[in-house]
Amino acid sequence: MTALEVRDLTVEYAQAHGRPFRAVQNLSFDLRAGQTLALVGESGSGKSSVLKALSRLVRPAQGQILLGGREGVRGKEYRRAVQMVFQDPFASLNPSHTIDHHLRRPLLATGRARRGADADAAVAELLRQVNLTPAADVARKRPHELSGGQRQRVAIARALAPAPDVLLADEPVSMLDVSIRLEILNLLDDLKRDRRLALLYVTHDLATARHFSSEIMVMYRGEVVERGPSDEVILSPKHPYTQLLAAAAPSAGATREQVRDARAVRLAARAKRDAERREIVVGDGCRFRPRCPFAMDSCAQRPPEAQLSPASGTGTGHRALCWLYADGATAAPALPQQKAAS
Structure with missing residues (x-):
């Protein structure tokens, strides 16, 4: 109900x-x-x-x-x-x-x-x-x-x-x-x-x-950028912002290398944001573009569609508001400088 x-x-x-x-x-x-x-x-x-x-x-x-x-x-x-x-x-x-x-x-x-x-x-x-x-x-x-x-x-x-x-x-x-x-x-x-x-x-x-x-909504600057079953959103994040959040919070059992890589991801995102901040007009394009490691030309031209784009083929309702999935792609690209978890 x-x-x-x-x-x-x-x-x-x-x-x-x-x-x-x-x-x-x-x-x-x-x-x-x-x-x-x-x-x-x-x-x-x-x-x-x-x-x-x-x-x-x-x-x-x-x-x-x-x-x-x-x-x-x-x-x-x-x-x-x-x-x-x-x-x-x-x-x-x-x-x-x-x-x-x-x-x-x-x-x-x-x-x-x-x-x-x-x-x-x-x-x-x-x-x-x-x-x-x-x-x-x-x-x-x-x-x-x-x-x-x-x-x-x-x-x-x-x-x-x-x-x-x-x-x-x-x-x-x-x-x-x-x-x-x-x-x-x-x-x-x-x-x-x-x-x-x-x-x-x-x-x-x-x-x-x-x-x-049972379900998670990930919010960035007033918009829900990813939503889906909790396990899927955390274990297989689709939106770059969710990936950065996950990378910035390594598990208690993370190795020293994984912690180092997570810090490198945060620093890279911060450097990109600072470099592009002066070029971004508020309201133009994707709101996450100044911090996104995968920003494309389309991200600067207009924001992602108002409806969340399908981000997985599982049929579970896992969705992400991102141009990366505009062509029906379901696999999330790896963050730069981030190693796969063992």
């Missing part, structure tokens, strides 16, 4: 001089109950602007957001159905209030519990669902008395309080110790399955995107 549909979403920000800055352009995707869609990209790619639009913190310049197949759902109904887990567990909770207050308030505001014993039981149940026990002891504490991982569990519990249909996770483990990141991700995965949540997982970490999502 489709919980949230996004159609041709465009987000713009006003600038002091000149035209508005377009942070997201013509983005479309579906979030389905019980599934995780990962949105991957470096800083400045537009991921946060997508989250702001979906959480109604900014008004899209154009496009549709349909909740349960209905357009125009707003106010309390939308806020109940679409909840956010923020990146920073230390800033997302008011230090002046107890954990009980943080969880009780959304329960009462959305009518999920009545005051008194009913709310007490609901708070305790939320804490148990995120593995914070004994619940009575945790509820009495304030955020500064908890660790970062415990605070993020409280933030997740608060997001679950209204019984949402959609959960937006904004890099929920990036500020946590490495030792507890897997625990939080496993918790989100279990809650998604048990509650049939539609989960949008926003991250720059390709490894977690692969293991905790």
Whole structure:
């Protein structure tokens, strides 16, 4: 079942001089109950602007957001159905209030519990669902008395309080110790399955995107440049940008030579970008051309077609927005100076 549909979403920000800055352009995707869609990209790619639009913190310049197949759902109904887990567990909770207050308030505001014993039981149940026990002891504490991982569990519990249909996770483990990141991700995965949540997982970490999502969208400068099943996108990236992301993040078992080659790829892309930056007019041709190792004349003349071009012959929907596949090619060219992984 489709919980949230996004159609041709465009987000713009006003600038002091000149035209508005377009942070997201013509983005479309579906979030389905019980599934995780990962949105991957470096800083400045537009991921946060997508989250702001979906959480109604900014008004899209154009496009549709349909909740349960209905357009125009707003106010309390939308806020109940679409909840956010923020990146920073230390800033997302008011230090002046107890954990009980943080969880009780959304329960009462959305009518999920009545005051008194009913709310007490609901708070305790939320804490148990995120593995914070004994619940009575945790509820009495304030955020500064908890660790970062415990605070993020409280933030997740608060997001679950209204019984949402959609959960937006904004890099929920990036500020946590490495030792507890897997625990939080496993918790989100279990809650998604048990509650049939539609989960949008926003991250720059390709490894977690692969293991905790069924599908990945790779975003660059406001556009989705590659999309497909998680394993295919990570293990067989088609778009040059995705290849560069993968090359810049070698696995934990990578050899010294593979790490060196990954660094060489990053430096080559940066040198190409710096050399061509003055020649590129914003909006002309492919947006990734200044950094692309495979840039061609066609890339400078006009952007790739609005519809993603097929990038694999597997029939799985793996697609890339790139002129490399305009003639039906399915094999991704190797990055320069990059050795094949053993």
